[in-house]
Amino acid sequence: MRIAVVGGGAWGTALAQVAAQGGETLLWAREPEVAASIADTRENKLFLPGVPLSSAIRPTTDLADLAACEAWLMVTPAQHMRRVLEAAPPSPRALILCSKGIEESSGQLLHQVAREACPDAAVMVLSGPTFAHEVATGLPTALTLAAEIEAEAETVRARLARPAFRIYLSDDVAGAEVGGAVKNVLAIACGVVEGRGLGQNARAALIARGFAEMTRFGLGRGARAETLAGLSGLGDLVLTCSSTSSRNFSLGKGLGQGRPATELMADRRTVAEGAFTAPVLRRLAEQEGVDMPIVAAVDDLLAGRASVDAVLERLLSRPLRTERA
Numbered sequence: 001m002r003i004a005v006v007g008g009g010a011w012g013t014a015l016a017q018v019a020a021q022g023g024e025t026l027l028w029a030r031e032p033e034v035a036a037s038i039a040d041t042r043e044n045k046l047f048l049p050g051v052p053l054s055s056a057i058r059p060t061t062d063l064a065d066l067a068a069c070e071a072w073l074m075v076t077p078a079q080h081m082r083r084v085l086e087a088a089p090p091s092p093r094a095l096i097l098c099s100k101g102i103e104e105s106s107g108q109l110l111h112q113v114a115r116e117a118c119p120d121a122a123v124m125v126l127s128g129p130t131f132a133h134e135v136a137t138g139l140p141t142a143l144t145l146a147a148e149i150e151a152e153a154e155t156v157r158a159r160l161a162r163p164a165f166r167i168y169l170s171d172d173v174a175g176a177e178v179g180g181a182v183k184n185v186l187a188i189a190c191g192v193v194e195g196r197g198l199g200q201n202a203r204a205a206l207i208a209r210g211f212a213e214m215t216r217f218g219l220g221r222g223a224r225a226e227t228l229a230g231l232s233g234l235g236d237l238v239l240t241c242s243s244t245s246s247r248n249f250s251l252g253k254g255l256g257q258g259r260p261a262t263e264l265m266a267d268r269r270t271v272a273e274g275a276f277t278a279p280v281l282r283r284l285a286e287q288e289g290v291d292m293p294i295v296a297a298v299d300d301l302l303a304g305r306a307s308v309d310a311v312l313e314r315l316l317s318r319p320l321r322t323e324r325a
């Protein structure tokens with residue numbers, strides 16, 4: 001199975017590094033600077049500096065080259081995935097979604113977007129606690145590959161899995177996606193806790209109550225509770241809520257230190273998906289009557305509608321209730 005990775009950011013590059021252990025791997029990058037950096041120096045100096053890359057990674061900026069590959073790993077930012085798929089050659093056999101987010105314009109999860117754009121492909125979701133720089137340097141990582149058709153997922157797993165890249169199969173596509181999308185918003189909230197110096201008790205409370213929000217939202221979309229409690233949900237939530245290696249966490253930390261979101265976003269070339277997921281997730285939750293107060297607080301902070309102290313006061317003055325509510 002010939003693999004193409006679509007997206008030359010940190011995660012796309014790390015996934016290409018894994019796939020290249022099993023044979024030549026195409027890596028499509030939008031920017032010529034990224035492809036040239038990999039071709040000339042065997043390093044993605046823009047998005048994954050300091051990691052020597054395999055000679056089996058073949059960079060390209062030409063979407064037409066994807067036609068030669070049977071499986072595409074989609075690693076563009078969530079808001080751009082539909083446009084890239086529409087510009088790409090006809091569907092491959094397998095489309096493996098590795099980005100984490102919800103399409104803002106449609107409110108759709110990415111597997112719904114992919115099915116619309118590529119109705120003939122077997123659509124899967126690969127997600128879990130996976131900082132790109134750790135995967136690219138071969139540190140042990142475990143993640144979930146969710147697909148409706150298990151046989152297709154088995155083929156993809158056989159091609160990608162390595163001893164230090166452990167892939168667990170699941171048939172809960174929506175569940176695997178919801179965890180990755182929602183945790184990015186919650187990681188921003190945990191960064192705010194850190195930046196504002198609110199303490200470790202507050203962070204643990206936020207992870208647990210944030211997980212309750214993720215579960216309520218996920219169950220409403222047909223996700224299973226055990227998927228949300230697995231690698232792609234709770235596992236990824238714990239990772240990104242605990243480390244400044246997370247772009248979402250570090251964005252939140254800046255907000256907690258009192259810097260405006262516009263300034264923090266303008267400073268970065270890398271993507272903090274939670275900033276794009278927060279408004280659409282809040283909108284969907286309100287439409288569907290799902291209580292997500294932490295997500296609403298992050299959305300207000302990002303939009304500059306409320307200060308850190310105001311959202312904190314709002315969260316702490318909510319009525320006391322049972323834990324299962």
Ligand SMILES: NC(=O)C1=CN([C@@H]2O[C@H](COP(=O)(O)OP(=O)(O)OC[C@H]3O[C@@H](n4cnc5c(N)ncnc54)[C@H](OP(=O)(O)O)[C@@H]3O)[C@@H](O)[C@H]2O)C=CC1
Nearest residue numbers: 008009010011012029030031047080099100131132270271
């Ligand atoms: N970094 C990580 O550790 C992990 C990231 N993810 C997810 O992977 C996805 C990609 O993140 P990551 O690789 O880290 O990204 P980076 O922040 O490292 O890089 C940004 C990426 O966005 C691409 N990009 C920017 N604008 C456009 C556009 N208009 N159309 C297409 N692509 C565009 C850039 O492509 P180019 O350079 O070609 O312009 C580049 O690949 C996100 O959804 C993220 O949540 C998931 C797991 C781990």
Ligand SMILES: O=C(CO)COP(=O)(O)O
Nearest residue numbers: 128129130131246247248
């Ligand atoms: O999704 C990730 C790890 O699983 C990466 O998180 P950030 O995008 O916050 O860096």
